Amino acid sequence: MWWLHCVRMTTLFALAETEERRAWHLALEVNRLAGTLQGRRAGALEAMALVERVMRSMQSPVLAFDPEGRLRLLNAAGERAFGLRGQPALGHSAATVETRGTAACWR
Numbered sequence: 136m137w138w139l140h141c142v143r144m145t146t147l148f149a150l151a152e153t154e155e156r157r158a159w160h161l162a163l164e165v166n167r168l169a170g171t172l173q174g175r176r177a178g179a180l181e182a183m184a185l186v187e188r189v190m191r192s193m194q195s196p197v198l199a200f201d202p203e204g205r206l207r208l209l210n211a212a213g214e215r216a217f218g219l220r221g222q223p224a225l226g227h228s229a230a231t232v233e234t235r236g237t238a239a240c241w242r
Contacts, residue, residue: 204229 190197190208196216199208206227214221217232224232 198232200229206232 186208190210193210194212196213197208197210198206198213198217201207206225206229209219209221209224211221213219214224219232
């Protein structure tokens, strides 16, 4: 029955090797995805920096709202035109901006 023991040991080694390979491939995939995400994040940060530079240089008022109607971007011309203060105004609703109903975001 020594041969049965050898077959069992070979099977166990094969299973262990298969699990080790799966773990190795999983680790490689996680590292690949992390690299992809880092690249996309860097690209998004660069794009946002460009948007901010363009917004600062524009002479026309620009106000950008998210799908929920909250103010997300505001340039200096928009601050002057609507009497807003930049950072305190962000996050307020379009209705608030229109009616000047929230004193915290006004001068």
